[in-house]
Amino acid sequence: MTRSTAAGAGVRRGRPPRGASQLSRDAIVDATLEVVDADGVAGVSMRSVARVLGVDAKSLYNHVDGKDGLLDAVAEHLLGGVSIPPATGDIRVDLPAIADAFRERALLHPEAAPLVLTRRLASFEGLAPVEALLGMLRSAGCSTGESVHLVRFLVASLIGTLLREVQAGPTLGISDQDGIAARQRTLEDSGLPHVIEAAPRLARFDRDAEYRYTVQAATALVLDRVRASRA
Known part of the structure; x- marks a missing residue:
């Protein structure tokens, strides 16, 4: 040899x-x-x-093209694999559907999800989810500038909740029963009245419930902005 x-x-x-x-x-x-x-x-x-x-x-x-090329390729692979559902014209349906499609894809490689926020993507595949979000917002009556702001907000919110979903530590809640009980006792011993009051909820982390709450809150904000754009 x-x-x-x-x-x-x-x-x-x-x-x-x-x-x-x-x-x-x-x-x-x-x-x-x-x-x-x-x-x-x-x-x-x-x-x-x-x-x-x-x-x-x-x-x-x-x-x-070097390490940057590797990271760009991974981000484009992640976004390019998102199966964008057909638009219905109803933000209350379309936005959660796009979010669900991205979540399903991102959870295959959750450590790679932050790359979506940090890479400058140029390929058709990498920009397809952005196109879907922009199309949804523009069809709803948002200006181009408002649509860009909302897309950035939506992507950051979704990435944030996905990272919390896979990397949640004690501060954001725990999912196993023994850990929940121990964390709740710690919070209740803090001497802080609002923390004590919220301890049973602060100690617990339900990944699906947290994800749904984020998507619902984001959808509500987008609908508010759409109504403001039409006023």
């Missing part, structure tokens, strides 16, 4: 041999998602992704 072969064997982690000539953008995206799932976005680098693929990091540059 040559030195280069030995090096390649050491980084494939049980994957079958794969040479640079077999690389594709899809394979690189899958490998990047594997790194993100294991180590978060901070763990992504050309070397970490190449290690998963069992190739030299330099070979990735034939398909992506």
